[in-house]
Amino acid sequence: MGAKPFKVASLEDDRRYGLAARSLEELVRKGCRKWQLPQKGCRVCLFEDGTEIDADYFYTLNDHCEVIILKEGQQWNGGLHYCINKVLNTFYANSEELTQIASQMLSDEKSFKKRVLLQNLIQKSNENISAENREDDLKWFEGLDLRFKTKSDYMRFSCGKRMRNYLTEVKNHGKILEGKMGSFDSISCGYDHSINPYSNKENRIIFSTWNLDHRIEKKRTIIPDIVKAVLNQNIDNDKVEKFYKHLFTVENLKLVHVVCHKKCKHNLSF
Structure with a gap:
């Protein structure tokens, strides 16, 4: 059998070289000589996906196949992984x-x-996640009251405002049981929703459109139960705590992207 040509790479540099070998052992020997690597423990993998090549697999490879030679301890997850990692490193630099x-x-x-x-x-x-103070990220604070000195100050205020709105609804709705509710029936979202409101002004604004969704419905279930308990004078500390948790805490609240806010009856109870 004649020598098989390969395009061989190494983690030692970014260039690929043409090498010909009649066996895996010969390819390893020539690669180690090229990059001055210790031959003991070296192995050869497909450049594309990191599949390790053994002696039998060697003879099935096409001419000019792209491979990478690794010295002992080195890992290779494939060319795409390498390219993305290189882009990310370049991105930060x-x-x-x-x-x-x-x-x-x-x-x-x-x-x-x-x-x-x-x-x-x-x-x-454009993200500046690590900046917390107004003077370190002026763009993030554009349009916000000057009393907010840090991002946490504003996010705390925003969260508190949502909670106060729920409390107002409890006070005002009484026996009004109608209302639209949202997503509640899955542990995780099928879409790749990801946002960090601390990163930039645009994300801060977009985050405000996300909904806090009650799995056990606020207007159809929780408020009617509160009204019933008050009318029947059947209120104690345990019930107050239970109502509070289901109205205002993550025990019953999920943060939901607006496009995943399902407008249907939940049919869930305490």
């Missing part, structure tokens, strides 16, 4: 330049999925 390139690509891209990936990349480049 040259985020402004990478954002400009992504913006140029976005203007010409027609594929919806690719546009979403590019838009997310551009958006992430």
